[in-house]
Amino acid sequence: METLDFEYRFEFENGHEEIFQVKLDPETLEPVDALPDDLPEWTRLEFCQCEHCPLTPDTHPHCPAAARLVPLVSRFQDVLSYHEINTEVRTPERTVNKKAPAQSGVGSLMGLVMATSGCPHTAIFKPMARFHLPFSTAEETIYRVASMYF
Numbered sequence: 001m002e003t004l005d006f007e008y009r010f011e012f013e014n015g016h017e018e019i020f021q022v023k024l025d026p027e028t029l030e031p032v033d034a035l036p037d038d039l040p041e042w043t044r045l046e047f048c049q050c051e052h053c054p055l056t057p058d059t060h061p062h063c064p065a066a067a068r069l070v071p072l073v074s075r076f077q078d079v080l081s082y083h084e085i086n087t088e089v090r091t092p093e094r095t096v097n098k099k100a101p102a103q104s105g106v107g108s109l110m111g112l113v114m115a116t117s118g119c120p121h122t123a124i125f126k127p128m129a130r131f132h133l134p135f136s137t138a139e140e141t142i143y144r145v146a147s148m149y150f
Contacts (some may be wrong), residue, residue: 001025003032006132007090007107010102012083012137018075022112028127029116030068035067043067054120064118072113076106096134 006022023032027121041047043066045057055063079085079102087105089096098104112132115125133140 004029004092004130006112008105009088010105011086011088013085020071020109022116024116024129029129030118031116034060036070039067039070043070045047050121052121065114065122068117069110072106072109076102080085091132091134098135100135104135108136
């Protein structure tokens with residue numbers, strides 16, 4: 001089965017790189033990579049469960065959104081949000097490069113990860129993942145969300 005592949009490559013001024021691969025099932029838009037077995041305590045559903053969350057610890061011991069964010073959080077925990085980095089994003093349709101604060105590239109990747117994480121409340125954005133637009137502006141995002149809704 002072919003997957004829908006997205007690659008985020010973060011290049012720091014000191015030459016260090018962080019590369020994230022997001023592979024989705026093209027039919028369901030579910031991540032094909034399994035979650036790690038050793039998830040941190042802060043990902044447990046009971047740790048800080050959203051008030052409106054319909055999941056239960058019996059069926060979901062870990063928050064799906066938090067669990068999917070673990071690699072991003074662990075690899076960026078020492079990066080300041082305002083540090084300028086170069087981010088290259090490869091999607092099936094295009095390659096985009098942008099030199100910007102780390103929060104810009106990380107935020108773009110988080111949008112893709114959250115939409116496909118398995119969280120019932122972010123699942124509404126899952127179809128947007130198929131047409132992921134890295135570094136979209138607020139205006140572009142509003143347009144895409146409204147278009148998808150209608």
